[in-house]
Amino acid sequence: MDLDKDNANPTIINPSDLPSRRRSAPTTKRAGIFDVLAPAYPTLLAAPSSPPEAQSDISSDSEEEEDREEIDEQEVYDLISTISDPEHPLSLGSLGVVTLDDIKILTPTSPRSRISTVTVLITPTTSACSLTTVIGLGVKVRLVNALPPRFRVDVRIKEGTSKTADEVNKQLGDKERVAAAMENKSLVSVVNNMLATCE
Amino acid sequence: MPAITLLATLSPPCNARTWSSTPHPHLPIIATACSDKTVRIYSLQNFQQQSTISGGHKRSIRSCAWKPNSRGESVLATGSFDASAGIWRRWEEGGGNGQDAEIDFTGGLSGGGEKDEDDDDEWRFAVILDGHDSEIKCVTFAPTAPLLATCSRDKSVWIWEELEDDNFETVAVLNEHEGDVKCVAWHPSEQLLASASYDDNIRLWGEDVDDWACCALLTGHEGTVWCVEFEDANNIYALGSSENLTSEQQAYVQVRLKAGPRLISCSDDMTIRIWRRVPKDKPELPAGQIKTPSIWKNRDFEEEWIEECRLPQVHERPIYTVNWSKKTGKVVSTGSDGKIVVYEERWKSSKISNGDADGDVVMAGGTPAPDMEDLTAKKVHGSEGHMGGLTEWVAVAEVENAHDVFEVNHVVWAPRADKDKRTEDEEVIVSTGDDGEVNVWTLDT
Numbered sequence: 001m002d003l004d005k006d007n008a009n010p011t012i013i014n015p016s017d018l019p020s021r022r023r024s025a026p027t028t029k030r031a032g033i034f035d036v037l038a039p040a041y042p043t044l045l046a047a048p049s050s051p052p053e054a055q056s057d058i059s060s061d062s063e064e065e066e067d068r069e070e071i072d073e074q075e076v077y078d079l080i081s082t083i084s085d086p087e088h089p090l091s092l093g094s095l096g097v098v099t100l101d102d103i104k105i106l107t108p109t110s111p112r113s114r115i116s117t118v119t120v121l122i123t124p125t126t127s128a129c130s131l132t133t134v135i136g137l138g139v140k141v142r143l144v145n146a147l148p149p150r151f152r153v154d155v156r157i158k159e160g161t162s163k164t165a166d167e168v169n170k171q172l173g174d175k176e177r178v179a180a181a182m183e184n185k186s187l188v189s190v191v192n193n194m195l196a197t198c199e
Numbered sequence: 200m201p202a203i204t205l206l207a208t209l210s211p212p213c214n215a216r217t218w219s220s221t222p223h224p225h226l227p228i229i230a231t232a233c234s235d236k237t238v239r240i241y242s243l244q245n246f247q248q249q250s251t252i253s254g255g256h257k258r259s260i261r262s263c264a265w266k267p268n269s270r271g272e273s274v275l276a277t278g279s280f281d282a283s284a285g286i287w288r289r290w291e292e293g294g295g296n297g298q299d300a301e302i303d304f305t306g307g308l309s310g311g312g313e314k315d316e317d318d319d320d321e322w323r324f325a326v327i328l329d330g331h332d333s334e335i336k337c338v339t340f341a342p343t344a345p346l347l348a349t350c351s352r353d354k355s356v357w358i359w360e361e362l363e364d365d366n367f368e369t370v371a372v373l374n375e376h377e378g379d380v381k382c383v384a385w386h387p388s389e390q391l392l393a394s395a396s397y398d399d400n401i402r403l404w405g406e407d408v409d410d411w412a413c414c415a416l417l418t419g420h421e422g423t424v425w426c427v428e429f430e431d432a433n434n435i436y437a438l439g440s441s442e443n444l445t446s447e448q449q450a451y452v453q454v455r456l457k458a459g460p461r462l463i464s465c466s467d468d469m470t471i472r473i474w475r476r477v478p479k480d481k482p483e484l485p486a487g488q489i490k491t492p493s494i495w496k497n498r499d500f501e502e503e504w505i506e507e508c509r510l511p512q513v514h515e516r517p518i519y520t521v522n523w524s525k526k527t528g529k530v531v532s533t534g535s536d537g538k539i540v541v542y543e544e545r546w547k548s549s550k551i552s553n554g555d556a557d558g559d560v561v562m563a564g565g566t567p568a569p570d571m572e573d574l575t576a577k578k579v580h581g582s583e584g585h586m587g588g589l590t591e592w593v594a595v596a597e598v599e600n601a602h603d604v605f606e607v608n609h610v611v612w613a614p615r616a617d618k619d620k621r622t623e624d625e626e627v628i629v630s631t632g633d634d635g636e637v638n639v640w641t642l643d644t
Contacts, residue, residue: 109515112599115536149633150604152516152535173467174397174423175517175535175606176261176381179216179234180280180334180352183258 010095010125018093019100021074073103076118079146080139084197086131097122116151121158132162136172138194203598206639207246213635219609220631224267227616231637234259243616252322257281262337278335284328284349289321326365341385348392350380356394371411373404382426393462395424401464407500415502417474422467429460430523437528451589465518471510477503511594513540524612531628533610541596602632
């Protein structure tokens with residue numbers, strides 16, 4: 001089996017050397033992230049068919065929550081470093097696929113805008129890793145589901161680390177393709193396995 | 200500066216992402232394609248859901264289209280991520296003709312959305328169109344012929360001809376795109392189809408003798424082209440009546456009339472571009488700019504389109520939809536940044552003595568396409584290439600966070616139909632978002 005892997009002997013980082021703030025990070029596990037076809041936004045799940053008044057209450061609640069809840073790079077790292085690699089029984093953090101330095105958060109570009117952008121650069125374990133797209137998808141799905149909806153999630157391959165980077169970047173940046181992939185049962189099952197090790 | 204004001208949110212909203220909304224050609228209703236595999240039909244008179252279509256598709260419904268000129272009965276095409284397209288029928292009020300005695304439609308004719316708002320049983324599944332290998336992204340009926348176009352992630356565009364009711368035959372499978380085909384749009388008066396692709400290109404397709412083939416390739420976008428649309432032929436008159444125009448402006452109007460409706464496109468590259476056909480029987484070129492015959496393509500079938508201009512760049516993330524008002528010529532756009540922006544085309548106030556002045560004119564917004572500065576383009580298109588510089592596009596209104604913090608997937612102009620409408624031909628903007636909501640906006644001047 002190991003012969004089929006793109007990188008049978010990856011460099012592994014000792015878990016205790018990985019940056020983490022897990023103990024203090026809020027662990028709000030949301031059950032069944034693929035129960036709905038669209039992104040499982042908490043406000044929608046909380047009030048699937050509430051009347052307009054109730055909805056506006058909820059959105060003002062979530063605004064307050066946004067103000068309270070500042071999210072930094074470390075928190076994003078903690079959300080994705082525990083994702084399992086699809087071909088090794090190891091986390092993306094310990095394989096160095098995701099690193100704290102390659103996560104950037106851009107705050108809203110204007111005072112009126114409430115949209116922040118998280119950019120994650122992933123480093124495939126080998127330059128020919130055929131599973132790069134799946135890893136990227138796993139990271140994207142994890143963040144879209146775990147972060148508040150005001151975050152736009154851009155997942156890209158770190159420059160110079162993969163021959164197919166442009167192609168993979170374009171796929172991961174294509175909302176329609178990501179949405180369709182999440183309606184594909186076999187892909188969802190692969191991604192679910194990767195995310196099973198996340199808190 | 201005009202304001203975009205929220206008039207209503209259609210009720211009830213969907214619990215999952217909504218992809219796009221398509222106004223009915225003559226009834227005050229709109230069909231919303233939802234990722235929960237349903238289509239919701241809402242009334243634009245009272246903003247309530249009127250009916251739903253469900254149970255037909257196995258995955259997201261991405262797009263829907265109303266068949267034009269189907270008086271008496273509404274016909275809706277649906278395109279789904281399950282790779283199939285569906286055709287659905289529903290009698291309009293007073294439209295039933297009793298031809299099919301099997302179907303009991305007498306109990307629930309409502310049509311205009313004025314009564315029986317929750318009568319969900321009226322939509323009849325008519326036929327399923329199979330053929331695409333993967334997700335269908337867009338479906339659209341031709342306005343001039345009984346043709347339906349569909350496009351897919353399988354990189355193909357299919358053209359279906361409806362020979363008789365519900366009997367669709369594949370007349371063309373067009374495979375020249377090198378990536379997903381995201382959107383297809385018909386020319387308003389010719390049998391000409393535009394397609395936008397993940398390969399960053401736009402292609403135009405026409406019927407050459409007996410076969411459909413690509414007649415133009417429009418390159419320039421630096422990212423996925425998400426949406427294309429032709430303008431209405433009457434848009435030119437939105438610029439003002441001819442007696443008040445300078446001779447140069449009148450010449451531009453003539454070029455536009457000869458070229459026919461322009462095409463607009465929006466892209467992942469955050470630009471919106473307008474493309475114009477170079478007419479074949481062109482007016483005489485100024486001396487010294489006579490083209491050599493070899494520059495021109497041999498076949499009459501092939502067309503030449505040039506990028507006329509770009510709209511002011513307001514969006515900060517990929518632009519998913521651009522839509523051209525048939526009534527006012529205004530353009531509305533939306534995308535990942537959650538903004539809705541309205542643009543208007545105006546005559547430039549500063550007079551331009553010749554085409555070379557393009558680069559010197561300070562513009563409120565629209566930038567001339569770089570191609571126009573290009574020597575080759577100048578040689579080929581002569582003075583016409585520069586005539587786009589006579590008008591400018593200005594962003595006249597903008598709203599941020601149109602769907603709270605969510606992405607907005609689609610935006611479209613629709614006739615205003617609620618009781619508070621101010622003028623006979625007032626329009627509203629209808630936006631469709633990731634939050635599952637469809638919002639209706641007015642443009643207040």
